[in-house]
Amino acid sequence: MTLRDIVRQLGLEVVAGAGWLDRDVSGGFSGDLLSNVLASARPGNLWITIQRHVNVVGVAQVAGLSGVLLAGGEPPAAAVLAKAEEMAIPILLSRDGAFELAGRLHRILVPDVR
Amino acid sequence: MQEPTHGGPRRLVHHVRAGDIEHGGLASAQIKRQLSGLGVAPQDARRAGIIAFEGEMNLVVYSTNGGTITVTVSEKLVDIEVADEGPGIEDIDLALTPGFSTAPSWARELGFGAGMGLCNIQANADWFEIHSHIGSGTRILCRIERRRHDASGHRPTTRT
Incomplete structure (x- = not known):
C-alpha cells in the first residue's frame, strides 16, 4: 500500500513531500520518544507522532521511514516543512489523535486482524 | 564535509x-x-545513520562546546567516532543503563532523554568503545562491518 492510498483512505492533509506519495508503506509505528523510534521502527514504516520539530525529519530520514503522520492538527513550522522537502520525507497531517490514527491505519494495513 | 582522498578510505567530518x-x-x-x-x-548506511544521530544529539544536548562526528569508510568497514571536550560522563555504567538519562526537561519535551541513546549506538555497532573522563570529555568509537551484520553476533564493549 502506498502513502497515496493511505492519504486518501484516512483523509489526510499532505503538508510536505507530495512528490513521494508513491512510496510503499511497510507498516506503522507510533511513538514520541525519538530513540524508541530509531530502535524499533522498521524501514518503510509510517510514523505516527505528536512531535513536530525538525529533528523528526532527521529521525525519519536516518531510520528510512516512508513518511511521518502528525497527530493532533497543528502543522509544523515552515522551516520543518522545507527540511522535509529537502530530505524527501512526506509529512501528513490529521486532526485526529495518535490512538485513533493508529487504529485506523492498522485496520487498512493489517485488514485480517479482528 | 568530505575530505578528498585518493583511492584510500574516505573520511567525512561533521562539527556539531x-x-x-x-x-x-x-x-x-x-x-x-x-x-x-x-x-x-x-x-x-541506516545503522551508521542511527549511531550518528544518537551521537549528534548527545553532542547537542550534553556537550559543553559541541564536538565532532568523524566517519571513515573503507572497503570493509564504516568507523564512526563521536568526540567532545566535556563535561565528561561521571558513571559510564550508569549512562549505559537503558532508561537512565540526565537530559534537561526542554530536551525531554522534544522526545529526547529516553535513556536509550547509548543503547541504540551499541545495538547498531559491531564493535563499540566509550572513553570518558570528567574535564577532558567523551569519545565514542563504533565500527560497522559492511554487509556482515549478524544480529546474534557478540558485540564487545570496552569502557574506561
Missing part, C-alpha cells in the same frame, strides 16, 4: 554545535546520504 537543537539530527541525515553515495549498502 552544543545546544543547536534546530540543526540537531541533520548532520546524521547528511552522513547517511553521503554513505549511500559512497556505495555503502542501505542497511549499513
Whole structure:
C-alpha cells in the first residue's frame, strides 16, 4: 500500500513531500520518544507522532521511514516543512489523535486482524 | 564535509554545535546520504545513520562546546567516532543503563532523554568503545562491518 492510498483512505492533509506519495508503506509505528523510534521502527514504516520539530525529519530520514503522520492538527513550522522537502520525507497531517490514527491505519494495513 | 582522498578510505567530518537543537539530527541525515553515495549498502548506511544521530544529539544536548562526528569508510568497514571536550560522563555504567538519562526537561519535551541513546549506538555497532573522563570529555568509537551484520553476533564493549 502506498502513502497515496493511505492519504486518501484516512483523509489526510499532505503538508510536505507530495512528490513521494508513491512510496510503499511497510507498516506503522507510533511513538514520541525519538530513540524508541530509531530502535524499533522498521524501514518503510509510517510514523505516527505528536512531535513536530525538525529533528523528526532527521529521525525519519536516518531510520528510512516512508513518511511521518502528525497527530493532533497543528502543522509544523515552515522551516520543518522545507527540511522535509529537502530530505524527501512526506509529512501528513490529521486532526485526529495518535490512538485513533493508529487504529485506523492498522485496520487498512493489517485488514485480517479482528 | 568530505575530505578528498585518493583511492584510500574516505573520511567525512561533521562539527556539531552544543545546544543547536534546530540543526540537531541533520548532520546524521547528511552522513547517511553521503554513505549511500559512497556505495555503502542501505542497511549499513541506516545503522551508521542511527549511531550518528544518537551521537549528534548527545553532542547537542550534553556537550559543553559541541564536538565532532568523524566517519571513515573503507572497503570493509564504516568507523564512526563521536568526540567532545566535556563535561565528561561521571558513571559510564550508569549512562549505559537503558532508561537512565540526565537530559534537561526542554530536551525531554522534544522526545529526547529516553535513556536509550547509548543503547541504540551499541545495538547498531559491531564493535563499540566509550572513553570518558570528567574535564577532558567523551569519545565514542563504533565500527560497522559492511554487509556482515549478524544480529546474534557478540558485540564487545570496552569502557574506561
